[in-house]
Amino acid sequence: MWNLMKNCWRTSGKFRFGAVVLVVLVGLALVAPVIYRPIIGNRSPARPGQFQRWLPPSGTHPMGTDGHGRDLLTNYLAGLRTTLYIGFLAGVISTTVGVSVGFYSGYKGGGIDAVLLTITNMLIVIPSYPILVAIAMVTPELTVATMSLILALFAWPFSARMIRAQVMTMKERAYVELAKVSGQGDLAIIFTEMMPNLTPYLLMGFAFSVVGAMVAEVAIEAIGLGPSNIITLGLMINYANGWGVYSMGRFEILLIPVAVLVLIFAAITMINRGMEEYLNPRLQKVTTEK
Numbered sequence: 370m371w372n373l374m375k376n377c378w379r380t381s382g383k384f385r386f387g388a389v390v391l392v393v394l395v396g397l398a399l400v401a402p403v404i405y406r407p408i409i410g411n412r413s414p415a416r417p418g419q420f421q422r423w424l425p426p427s428g429t430h431p432m433g434t435d436g437h438g439r440d441l442l443t444n445y446l447a448g449l450r451t452t453l454y455i456g457f458l459a460g461v462i463s464t465t466v467g468v469s470v471g472f473y474s475g476y477k478g479g480g481i482d483a484v485l486l487t488i489t490n491m492l493i494v495i496p497s498y499p500i501l502v503a504i505a506m507v508t509p510e511l512t513v514a515t516m517s518l519i520l521a522l523f524a525w526p527f528s529a530r531m532i533r534a535q536v537m538t539m540k541e542r543a544y545v546e547l548a549k550v551s552g553q554g555d556l557a558i559i560f561t562e563m564m565p566n567l568t569p570y571l572l573m574g575f576a577f578s579v580v581g582a583m584v585a586e587v588a589i590e591a592i593g594l595g596p597s598n599i600i601t602l603g604l605m606i607n608y609a610n611g612w613g614v615y616s617m618g619r620f621e622i623l624l625i626p627v628a629v630l631v632l633i634f635a636a637i638t639m640i641n642r643g644m645e646e647y648l649n650p651r652l653q654k655v656t657t658e659k
Contacts, residue, residue, distance in 0.1 A: 383646070386639050387640035387643060405446050408430070408443055448601050458513070460578040463521040466521070471529040471536060475532065476555065497585070501589060531573070539566065587603035602630055609622045
């Protein structure tokens, strides 16, 4: 995997752009408490009434305060941190489930494959957003972990479909047949013979799962159904709409979280695109010609 990353970095400008942007954003999320603790101390970023409402930008509050009396810079950093955490946690869960289903379905084939493929296709076709909204409404207490689990429920089928297709092609190759003849078990064949060759697809499946989970999280939070005691970028968008920032002339309160989300999605998309171009030289040639 490390060699794949190095080669993509060396050959693809898109990959370099996406990687740099993503590293900067993840770095900001990791050091966020160090930045905002001097402003709010040990209090929760989501706690209202910490300061006077709608203070303008100043040395004490570099971006001012919001309609709930909270420091806006703190909110942006805490929202970035939580949104990335939810996206990555949901991505890990959905990718784990998707890879397991995809490998088992593609490798076993037959009736097992038919049943798992039917379930996977049903979840892909069924509109997930209304179901996610309904689940969020009836869940008694939404935490970051609960939110991630809910979002992962409908994110894994895409990874499963992609991995299944690759496994069905790979299991017919000579080195897999040789491993079977030599007496290796199914798990040994999957982890030692097939999994290393599918690393790029696993990474791309994980990236798509993260983006899908973050889009769903923002959509749910933007209508006010997420956990209200945890600041996320989606919740910031919801608050901005409720405060009427357009009429106040404070467009940046809405535009900043939207711009950060666009940067995250663009970075992950560029990383995926760079990996695809490296793995498929013909795609790189077509892109260059255009």
